Amino acid sequence: MKPIRVGLLGIGTVGGGTWEVLRRNADEIQRRAGRAIEITVVADKAVAHARKIVGRRARVTPDAFEVVRGPDVDIVVELIGGDTVAKELVLEAIRNGKHVVTANKALLATHGNEIFKAAQKKSVMVAFEAAVAGGIPIIKALREGLAANRIEWIAGIINGTSNFILSEMRDKGLPFAAVLKQAQQRGYAEADPSFDIEGVDAAHKLTIMSAIAFGIPMQLGKAYTEGVSRLTQEDIRYAEELGYRIKLLGITKRAKHGIELRVHPTLVPTRRLIANVEGVMNAILVKGDAVGTTMYYGAGAGSLPTASAVVADLIDVTRLITADPEHRVPHLAFQPDRLSDIPILPMGEVETSYYLRMQVLDRPGVLADIARILADGSISIDAMVQKEPGEGEQRVDIVMLTHRALEKNVNAAMKKIEKLATVVGKVTRIRLEELL
Ligand code: HSE
Secondary structure, eight states: OOOEEEEEEOOSHHHHHHHHHHHHTHHHHHHHHSSOEEEEEEEOSOHHHHHHHHTTSSEEESOHHHHHHOTTOSEEEEOOOSSSHHHHHHHHHHHTTOEEEEOOHHHHHHHHHHHHHHHHHHTOOEEOGGGSSTTSOHHHIIIIITTTSOEEEEEEEOOHHHHHHHHHHHHHOOOHHHHHHHHHHTTOSOSSTHHHHTSHHHHHHHHHHHHHHHTOOOOGGGOEEOOSTTOOHHHHHHHHHTTEEEEEEEEEEEOSSSEEEEEEEEEEETTSGGGGOOTTEEEEEEEETTTEEEEEEEEOSSHHHHHHHHHHHHHHHHHHTTSOGGGSOOTTSSOGGGOOOOOBOOGGGOEEEEEEEEEEEOOTTHHHHHHHHHHHTTOOEEEEEEOOOOTTOOEEEEEEEEOSEEHHHHHHHHHHHHHSTTEEEEEEEEEEOOOO
């Protein structure tokens, strides 16, 4: 059989890895796919750099549109990133009947509905394993391996940069800003580092997983997004003392009245496996009603790990290219005409447990006032620690863990607590999940 012809858009970190993996494992890939997979053309603005990598083994062009329209390409691999030019290129590739493999989480989370609709119309595949958690085959697991299950929830460490920052802050006691610099030097950070530290990158990946897990459209705009940029040493230390570790989690959950879709720092019991995932590694827990809790761990970024996912998609598309479109795995795991309109819950309607830290004047009755406000909001205290005041200090830190409560009740209680004359400044709130 003739080789499958691939047009590669972008030969940077992941593109270079894809080129290498396809060459290095060419024999095994051919044995798996049933035919050879060859990159025949590479589009990259840095033409000289691209030529240096591919030599005479592929054509190089600065014009990506030429590739997506070219008659000599069966599959387009989009590794340009962003959601402007990449969107035009992907839609143009689809219009020209090309199958698409992309690692572009921002693009899919933002414009996935439009892209999948266009792909369905043209009966082409859009594969995106590399868009979520790099080398971890989580899309395959959710869409196929767990297809028997009613998915209950997903909770994942899906931004390596944030996890690295939290690990270093805890291990080395370094402040946030110093660690961020190191993370950027490691080359994992997004082009816009605020995407990592404000939770946006994790929200992109979570939105994609949520859509596949629950059979709902992509709804990035409804994701609650809070990153690690405001976390302090104090909270990391207090959490440790209480038996918890703080992780930036992407959580999506089937609740009574809708779907929760949220990214935020989260206290997780230290004894959980996921609490011990350190540095830039990623891990995702998926709870299915039949299988129970499963966990997927691995490199969430980097040249070869991400290429592993891109090439797996290329093999999948190659295997299915002659299959009747009806018999392919649907893009969002569920048949496109069977997507659910179950709503994404606003954050106020989310129910979880909480870590609350406040600074109070060490006077009689302070605790009673706070406890009363919490009780009025139906918020039950699970544990409480009062820190010793420093020498000559009037102020003490109080840390409370609550049982599960409605977020809007916690918001209202926090406001009331902050108004007490005996409470200094703002209440720090971090959500807590047992992940059972
Ligand atoms: N910036 C991302 C991370 C890269 O830190 O995990 C992979 O998407």
